Amino acid sequence: MTYAFLNRLRVVESSAFIAAPLAGLTLAQFGADVIRVDIPGGGIDYARLPRMPHPEGRGRSIYWAGLNKGKRSVAIDIRKPEGRELVQALATAPGADAGVLLTNIGTPWLAHEVLAARRADMISCTIQGNADGSTAVDYTVNCATGYPYATGGGARERPVNHVMPAWDVACAYQAAFAIVAAVNRRQREGVGTELKIALSDVAFATLSNLGVLAEAELLQQERPSIGNHIYGAFGRDFATADGERIMVAAISAGQWRSLVQACGIAEAVGATQQRLGLDFDDEAQRYEGREAIAALVEPWFAARGTAEVERALQANKVCWGRYKTVGELLASDRRVSTENPVFERTNTPGMGEHLVAGSAVRAPAMERVPTRPAPTIGSDTDAVLAEVLGLDAGAIGRLHDSGVVASAAD
Numbered sequence: 001m002t003y004a005f006l007n008r009l010r011v012v013e014s015s016a017f018i019a020a021p022l023a024g025l026t027l028a029q030f031g032a033d034v035i036r037v038d039i040p041g042g043g044i045d046y047a048r049l050p051r052m053p054h055p056e057g058r059g060r061s062i063y064w065a066g067l068n069k070g071k072r073s074v075a076i077d078i079r080k081p082e083g084r085e086l087v088q089a090l091a092t093a094p095g096a097d098a099g100v101l102l103t104n105i106g107t108p109w110l111a112h113e114v115l116a117a118r119r120a121d122m123i124s125c126t127i128q129g130n131a132d133g134s135t136a137v138d139y140t141v142n143c144a145t146g147y148p149y150a151t152g153g154g155a156r157e158r159p160v161n162h163v164m165p166a167w168d169v170a171c172a173y174q175a176a177f178a179i180v181a182a183v184n185r186r187q188r189e190g191v192g193t194e195l196k197i198a199l200s201d202v203a204f205a206t207l208s209n210l211g212v213l214a215e216a217e218l219l220q221q222e223r224p225s226i227g228n229h230i231y232g233a234f235g236r237d238f239a240t241a242d243g244e245r246i247m248v249a250a251i252s253a254g255q256w257r258s259l260v261q262a263c264g265i266a267e268a269v270g271a272t273q274q275r276l277g278l279d280f281d282d283e284a285q286r287y288e289g290r291e292a293i294a295a296l297v298e299p300w301f302a303a304r305g306t307a308e309v310e311r312a313l314q315a316n317k318v319c320w321g322r323y324k325t326v327g328e329l330l331a332s333d334r335r336v337s338t339e340n341p342v343f344e345r346t347n348t349p350g351m352g353e354h355l356v357a358g359s360a361v362r363a364p365a366m367e368r369v370p371t372r373p374a375p376t377i378g379s380d381t382d383a384v385l386a387e388v389l390g391l392d393a394g395a396i397g398r399l400h401d402s403g404v405v406a407s408a409a410d
Contacts, residue, residue: 001070001369002358006031009183010098010388012091013037013071014078016045018138018165019199020104020127021067022172027102027179028070029359029371034102035384036068037087040075040406042377052351060350065374069346069356074385075378075406082404084109086385092119093388099123099192100179106133112194123182125175125195138165141200145207146216150223150231171202226290234259234286234293237323238301240309245323246301248313253281255319262316263300272296330355341368348373379408 009032013024021036028034038046045064052059074090077083091101092115099119103110104127112124129136139161142148148159175197182193207213215221228237228247234256235249250256260266269280272292278285286293301309306322313320329336337343342360347353358371385391385405399405 001031002029002371003361003363003366003369004031006180006183008033008097009100010035010093010095011100011102011179012087014087014101014103014105014110015127016043016105017048018067018168019171019175020102021045022169023125023127023175023179024071024102025067025069026173026176026359030180034071035074035090035380035388036071036375037074037076037078037090038377039077039079040378040403040410046377060348062351065348065351066356068374070372071375072380072384073375073377073408074381075408075410076381077404077406078107080404082399082402086389086399086404088115088118089389090384091115091124092122094119096187098388100183101125102127102175102179104128116192116194119192121186121190121192123179123186123193123195125179125182125197127171127175128196128198130200131196131198136198136200138168138199141167141203144200145203146212146222150225152225153227154225167199167203167206170206171197171199174202229290229294230287232287233283234280234290236290236294236297238294238298240301240304240306242305244306246306246309246313247321247323248297249319250286251283251319253283256280256286258316258318259297262312262318263297265296265300268296269293344371346371346373349376376408378406378410381405381407 006027009027011024011027011032011034013020013034013036015021015024015036024034024036046061048061048063050062052062076086078087088109091110092099099122101110101115101122101124103124106126106128108114112122115124116122142162143159148154148161149156151160151162154160178195178197182195185191185193212223223231229235230249230251233251235247235251237245237247239245248259250259260269272289273280276289276292278289280286280289280293310322324333334340336355338345341362342357343355344358345353346356356371356373358368382396385396396405400407400410
């Protein structure tokens with residue numbers, strides 16, 4: 001955990017891929033004891049790319065390790081009735097800080113009503129693709145949002161998909177928040193809650209919250225494909241003399257004035273406003289005149305090297321950022337280094353030492369707890385069965401012998 005806000009709230013997680021594991025990671029970073037349940041050898045996402053090099057192709061998944069930091073791992077064969085019974089017992093174990101399930105694997109034996117029959121104040125959160133239970137992933141949801149037609153140079157005949165699973169990420173944080181809200185309600189009222197969150201609902205609700213749905217319904221217009229321009233204001237990427245690219249944003253009036261001052265184009269801006277009949281102090285009119293503004297800004301960048309450009313932008317308090325590869329980010333940006341308290345170095349089994357992030361939230365008055373690296377499958381099986389279910393060594397040994405559970409050493 002990063003902070004002990006949740007006071008060791010125990011969450012049993014049965015999940016795969018991104019949304020549910022990231023929700024579990026978020027809860028773990030805020031102090032929850034997240035126990036991830038997988039089948040022996042790992043589930044369908046345990047070996048997902050990218051992986052560490054290995055002579056037999058069995059290198060550790062960097063992807064899986066990133067999403068499962070700070071959790072405990074229990075390996076249970078849920079294909080066996082005894083295994084399913086164990087998971088149900090873990091999820092419904094007694095205690096004020098227990099009785100929470102997080103899953104995106106819609107199996108009947110983990111249905112809320114099944115668990116609530118064993119523990120009346122059970123909290124379960126099930127992440128779905130679509131609300132009707134049908135399958136969907138980030139990419140099959142995003143294609144219906146209209147964004148691929150507007151992203152970059154996207155068009156109806158050549159949509160452009162995003163590469164970051166934005167809806168998975170948004171869904172994960174919504175799920176973590178919903179679980180904390182349900183726990184708060186249980187503490188106040190003594191009742192459980194069934195939570196269901198569909199990935200598509202998160203995406204389409206976001207379209208509503210950002211005004212995109214209302215724009216299409218009330219104005220009968222779609223967001224245009226405008227390359228790297230910022231919709232509704234002025235902002236775009238520009239090339240420097242030495243071939244780097246800088247993104248600038250002039251959304252607020254202050255940001256606009258800073259950009260004009262840095263580029264020394266006040267007089268040219270005035271003449272352009274008069275010619276076009278626009279007032280660039282207004283955000284919407286800056287957007288309307290974006291191409292004309294870009295034509296004034298572009299030569300300034302093209303005539304200067306990156307170092308000179310960055311000094312001028314910084315001195316004038318322009319809102320800007322430099323395009324980088326991830327390798328360049330790691331090598332040159334203090335925001336992604338141990339100078340930033342969000343980041344630290346850890347040693348993950350099967351991967352070695354590397355930079356990791358704890359919670360992105362900073363609580364200055366609280367001490368940050370070092371991040372525990374991702375477990376290997378089954379590394380905590382025996383400890384969890386003993387601690388949570390009170391099983392003795394003999395009982396745990398018999399479960400191993402029958403193949404119902406496994407440890408990392410098996």
